[in-house]
Amino acid sequence: MKVIHDLKYVRDGEVVLFKKSPNRFWQCRFKLPNSKWHRCSTKHIHFDYAVKVATEIYDESRFLHKYNLPLQSKKFKHVAELAIREMEKELDMGIGKIVYHTYISSIRTHLIPFFAKKSVDKITQLDLLNFKANQTRKLNRPLKTSTLTNYNSSLNRIFDTAISRGWMSKSQVPPLSNKGVKGERRPAFSVDEWKVIIRQLKTWQNMGQKTITRDMRELLRDYVLILTNTGMRYGTESQNIKWKHINWFMDKDSNRYLMIAVDGKTGRRELIARHNVLVYLKRIQSRFDDLNTMTFDELLEAKLDVYVFRLRNGLQTNNLNQSFEQFLKFVGLLKDKFGDNRTLYSLRHTYATMTLMRGQVGIHDLARQMGTSVVMIEKHYSHLNSAMKAKSFS
Known part of the structure; x- marks a missing residue:
């Protein structure tokens, strides 16, 4: 047990020196204008040297406190x-x-x-x-x-x-600059490449030798298809989607569309999914016994606080991007024609490209759908100006 002894007061009592047995060094303590006590070792055995160090620490600490600078530094x-x-x-x-x-x-x-x-x-x-x-x-x-x-x-x-x-x-905190080389275009997939992906995803899924591998590839397949048919961002925006965030939207002509509420980089928004997303969501639903007892409409009406993108064991995974990279290597589509690697984020750019190529949705509507700005759409997809007519999002 450490015992405090040999208390000494300097600077009119503002600085206190003492020893804690069995430590031989003199310790010091003092109170700053914010009423907080500070303690440290002088690392000296001789009292006169200890007083010199303690008062220097005290003066420096008062200076740092006055100018709102940290009293301690860390590597x-x-x-x-x-x-x-x-x-x-x-x-x-x-x-x-x-x-x-x-x-x-x-x-x-x-x-x-x-x-x-x-x-x-x-x-x-x-x-x-x-x-x-x-x-x-x-x-x-x-x-x-x-x-x-x-x-x-x-x-x-x-x-x-x-x-x-x-x-x-x-x-x-030093000024941080992100001025670097700006890419004119972002890696995406052409229509023909996308057809290859659709065909090969199921084949690759069934090639998994271990159960966990097949489950990962099974989830990846639907994840890829849903990302490319909604334009949502991979990662936080999509991984946090729960069944309670999916609803039916009905227009004035009584046509139903799947609407998904997402919350990510640019805040909360609601997007319209293409019709084939229904197939992929039902396929995910069928993997879980507790969900499969309901019709799809009943599932949406239940507003379950349960993540959509889960493995069969009910757990989420952070390895989908790595799994997608392995798949792209398998089908020979990892790099685009400019030599840049494609990732799950490339599916978002594929969605934007295909949507603009389809017909009558303009860049303003596309920007709202994707949760980005018109400026960003024009910046990265200006090469599609001749085909900026799209028929619909669904």
Whole structure:
């Protein structure tokens, strides 16, 4: 048991020095204007040296407090690992965003190796420029805006963690820039490529040797088909959909359309699914005994607080993008004609392209359907101006 003894007072009693046996070093404590006590070791055995160190710490702490600067500093690696643990905890609790997986990967693979030994409150704009140059050398090409945006989001998560614990102030966060190479077009699939995907998804599903593999591919098949027939974003926006978010919408002519409420990057919105989505949702419903006792209409009317995209064991998975990458390699469609890798996000761009090619839906309606801006639609799909007529979303 540690016992406090040899109390000494300096600076008119503002700074207290003491020892805690069996520790031989002098400790100090003092109270700042915010009425909070601060304690630290002087790391000195001799009292005169301890007084000098304690008063210097006290004066520096008062200065930092006056200008709203942190009293403690932490290495970037320590804060980054703490930020990762917090995101992993939120994911385990079911309240974390799917994009956290991307942040965690970015922090571990790129940010920690570069900034590890740097104090988090000492990172400057020059350090960020050096990091950008280092990544450019590694990739042997200019960084894309989307890549820099991901780095910035990951860094902001780390800075927020440091600020919340008093290890840095908001004024110490360096300006973050995402000026990179902008892609003129985003990887998508042509009509012929999409036909190959539709045909091969079922074949690939049945080729799985293990039950868990077949279940993953079974879910991936319907996930891919639904994404491409709704235009919703993969990840948080689609993975968080529950059966209670799906309803029938009836127009003035009594035509029914499936309407899905999503909440993601741009907030909450309701989108209209193409008619064939009904087939895919019924197929998902049929995998679960508790859902299969109802008709589809009864299922929607029940407003169940249950996730739609689940494996047969009832659990969600974060591995659909990796599984889709394996499938694309299997069918030889991983890269587009420009050499860029395609991902689940490419299905959203495929939806936009095919919708614009179909007929009478303009870019304003498409922007609302997809939860994006007209500017973004024009920016990425301007090459379709000659075919900007679409018949319908369904």
